[in-house]
Amino acid sequence: MQAIVCVSRNWGIGLDGRLLFHLSADLKRFRALTVGKTVILGSRTLATFPGGKPLPDRRSIVLTRGDAPVEGAETAHSVEEAAALAGDGAFVIGGASVYALLLPLCERVLVTKVDAQPEADSFFPNLDAHPDWRVERESEELEENGLRFRFVDYVRV
Ligand SMILES: NC(=O)c1ccc[n+]([C@@H]2O[C@H](COP(=O)([O-])OP(=O)(O)OC[C@H]3O[C@@H](n4cnc5c(N)ncnc54)[C@H](OP(=O)(O)O)[C@@H]3O)[C@@H](O)[C@H]2O)c1
Numbered sequence: 001m002q003a004i005v006c007v008s009r010n011w012g013i014g015l016d017g018r019l020l021f022h023l024s025a026d027l028k029r030f031r032a033l034t035v036g037k038t039v040i041l042g043s044r045t046l047a048t049f050p051g052g053k054p055l056p057d058r059r060s061i062v063l064t065r066g067d068a069p070v071e072g073a074e075t076a077h078s079v080e081e082a083a084a085l086a087g088d089g090a091f092v093i094g095g096a097s098v099y100a101l102l103l104p105l106c107e108r109v110l111v112t113k114v115d116a117q118p119e120a121d122s123f124f125p126n127l128d129a130h131p132d133w134r135v136e137r138e139s140e141e142l143e144e145n146g147l148r149f150r151f152v153d154y155v156r157v
Contacts, residue, residue, distance in 0.1 A: 040093065042098040
């Protein structure tokens with residue numbers, strides 16, 4: 001299992017239920033990596049997608065404590081159920097609570113690190129401060145709309 005996330009300088013990932021950044025290069029990479037794969041997400045992140053619907057061309061597993069079915073997705077009510085349903089090769093795509101729950105099961109985290117620090121109320125664990133994680137590879141610095149960012153892959157030590 002891998003997680004994929006876009007973070008600010010202090011590992012912020014969202015504010016008021018929304019993303020902090022919209023970088024087309026990041027969205028393109030996210031799509032290229034996840035299309036045809038299984039993605040695991042929380043019901044709050046699902047609600048932020050267009051029409052509140054699962055992303056097309058991917059198998060979605062939505063973590064929820066609720067009983068209502070989600071059109072176009074499977075639901076899981078615990079980490080164990082999500083992991084069993086997902087099998088190998090799934091991507092954890094957020095949000096904050098689902099990243100925190102599933103990070104212990106991830107062997108790799110694909111981070112888009114943006115060199116900016118807007119206000120945030122949702123965060124990803126700081127992998128640079130965590131002895132279990134090391135940087136495996138790092139892209140050159142890219143820039144879009146005045147925002148500088150890099151793709152940094154972390155692997156579990
Ligand atoms: N920067 C990024 O890469 C990125 C990616 C994704 C999301 N985000 C941001 O993250 C924020 C949302 O994060 P969030 O933490 O508020 O929401 P979330 O993780 O997307 O979803 C939370 C929901 O997941 C379900 N859930 C959580 N723990 C569970 C458990 N143990 N068992 C069963 N269901 C469980 C619950 O659903 P029910 O309420 O249905 O029971 C809970 O309300 C937003 O700001 C979003 O934009 C950022």
